[in-house]
């Protein structure tokens with residue numbers, strides 16, 4: 001239960017307020033000293049403070065001093081000042097000193113309840129944000145507090161200061177580039193460039209010049225000598241994403257750079273010494289590529305001195321909610337949206353979904369939910385996710401029609417999750433046609449992700 005401190009010297013008002021705040025643990029104080037003692041002892045998130053405290057009941061000097069002291073001891077406390085019916089001046093003075101809001105007597109319990117409950121909501125959100133910042137605040141930038149992420153973070157902290165070549169393995173969108181960047185940021189190279197290049201997204205013919213650079217006149221269109229990504233990363237870190245897509249004929253040249261730290265630009269005759277640390281990533285099975293002779297064995301051993309597995313989001317437990325809240329806060333500020341938190345159903349839906357696109361998919365879903373949400377709480381509908389009520393047998397209704405309906409919607413949800421959102425596969429798994437699936441979804445008012453209707 002949240003603690004609310006009421007500071008008022010009028011016993012009648014104390015009683016009235018205590019009675020109207022039955023949902024909180026109410027602590028009472030009747031002057032500045034007892035108010036300060038209560039703040040230190042009970043650390044209330046919200047305080048209502050009558051500005052007319054003894055020995056200056058007719059004015060606001062004691063109340064304003066109490067406000068300053070409370071905020072000095074506990075700057076995040078939400079103080080709602082209570083003033084006389086026509087005392088706007090002191091109310092505004094209090095706001096200028098950092099009070100959260102003001103309220104003018106006579107007391108209307110409905111109105112003051114709304115103000116206090118909003119203050120608690122804000123305090124709670126601020127606490128949640130602070131918790132996320134604490135978790136995320138680690139220099140690594142890798143958000144999450146699950147055991148798998150803790151292990152990943154400590155592994156990264158250990159290898160970052162060394163020159164070892166790490167091979168980051170994991171599904172698409174799990175945060176391989178984030179991990180590579182963390183290795184860079186926690187190393188002595190942190191003030192030098194971090195350069196990422198995705199070997200799969202650059203045509204084979206261009207990859208060599210992108211990486212190694214070229215001399216003027218090396219090929220048609222090479223109007224001036226240009227440095228490649230390796231030289232641009234001098235002193236820093238080069239992240240080679242999708243290393244499995246490196247063309248075979250370029251692999252020998254890459255190996256030479258990794259072993260001797262020397263490169264030659266395209267069309268150049270001169271060797272250039274470079275000081276670049278390399279981190280690689282792939283979601284392919286490099287060892288079977290070695291067996292199939294599409295990836296050089298010597299390069300494989302050179303790039304995978306330490307293989308690091310980045311776990312998929314579905315194996316990170318509560319992290320999905322922590323990450324979602326982090327993205328929600330970020331996008332809500334960016335889009336000036338009123339969406340501030342997730343409903344209980346939305347949190348369950350986030351945990352139930354399998355996230356085939358991992359954190360990238362989560363990020364995109366949260367981003368659109370921020371735009372779609374019409375209230376401060378994001379629902380599963382805003383996220384475009386299905387939400388399944390977890391029923392234990394004891395909680396199942398005895399009415400057979402209801403049991404059937406619940407079982408059906410639960411089966412639809414499971415099939416949908418197994419089919420990773422593909423509607424044709426969902427229908428196939430359930431042994432029904434797509435139109436029947438759609439009519440069941442409509443009947444049970446299940447929410448589906450429109451993007452995945454295919």
Ligand SMILES: Nc1ncnc2c1ncn2[C@@H]1O[C@H](COP(=O)(O)OP(=O)(O)OP(=O)(O)O)[C@@H](O)[C@H]1O
Pocket residue numbers: 141142143144170171172173174175176177178179241283323359360363
């Ligand atoms: N732990 C994390 N904390 C915060 N954001 C994260 C985290 N992991 C990933 N992200 C975000 O998720 C998105 C995808 O991450 P990233 O590009 O690092 O994945 P990837 O595994 O390299 O993907 P791909 O294999 O498709 O290149 C990025 O926007 C990234 O900022």
